[in-house]
Amino acid sequence: MSTPGELVRLEVEGGIGTIRLNRPPMNALSVQVQEEIRAAAVEASERRDVAAVIVYGGEKVFAAGADIKEMETMSYTDMVDRSAALQSSLTAVARIPKPTVAAITGYALGGGCELALACDFRVAAEGAKLGQPEILLGIIPGAGGTQRLARLVGSARAKEIIFSGRFVAAEEALSIGLVDKVVPAAEVHRAATAWMATFVSGPAYALRAAKEAIDRGLETDLDTGLEIERMLFAGLFATRDREIGMTSFVESGPGKATFEGR
The missing domain is CATH 3.90.226.10 (2-enoyl-CoA Hydratase; Chain A, domain 1)
Known part of the structure; x- marks a missing residue:
């Protein structure tokens, strides 16, 4: 398309x-x-x-x-x-x-x-x-x-x-x-x-958060960058992919999750 x-x-x-x-x-x-x-x-x-x-x-x-x-x-x-x-x-x-x-x-x-x-x-x-x-x-x-x-x-x-x-x-x-x-x-x-x-097929919101944490963190001092990381890290616990990823890890080990991008 x-x-x-x-x-x-x-x-x-x-x-x-x-x-x-x-x-x-x-x-x-x-x-x-x-x-x-x-x-x-x-x-x-x-x-x-x-x-x-x-x-x-x-x-x-x-x-x-x-x-x-x-x-x-x-x-x-x-x-x-x-x-x-x-x-x-x-x-x-x-x-x-x-x-x-x-x-x-x-x-x-x-x-x-x-x-x-x-x-x-x-x-x-x-x-x-x-x-x-x-x-x-x-x-x-x-x-x-x-x-x-x-x-x-x-x-x-x-x-x-x-x-x-x-x-x-x-x-x-x-x-x-x-x-x-x-x-x-x-x-x-x-x-x-x-x-x-x-x-x-990755966890879209985790990838987004990782990119934002790195890019925004490089624009500021370490303490502010760490706070950006903390907030984005905590926010991912509201996503479906976090549930899928952790459940899959506990049940089947790492790298086997099928993410939904939400």
């Missing part, structure tokens, strides 16, 4: 939603693409038949950055008006309350890299290249790159990548934690699908 946007669509099959970018040749993130990403992320968040999400640009390229021709004519005040919406369009992906993975082929650069960073995980093709080359345009990443990249790989590595604007090859990206798996190019979407399939 597919919900079409003109340039971004949400395809749903087997409990997995694929947010598919389709703006040849390089999936440049124009304002229209940004807003269609936002709409697809909101829909994926709300649909009960979507348990996990893949963000995918196709077999040739993930997304090679912002639409520079569109940006070139923008003034300071134009970008003041637009920058919050640019950031929040990708934050909508980060806030999907379900496991997410970026399936990266070709290039994930600039805004494309920031889109990948907004996902929980990243699977890259062997020949893929990632980077934040905004410095080469006289600007800095503006859709989360300075924040999410530093949190993922550490401040020094993030500074080196952002200050230089260089492209990071897949194997290096794997070694520094920028991506989580590297597979042959033809296997990228299949590998992402297999990974997300492991969550489809």
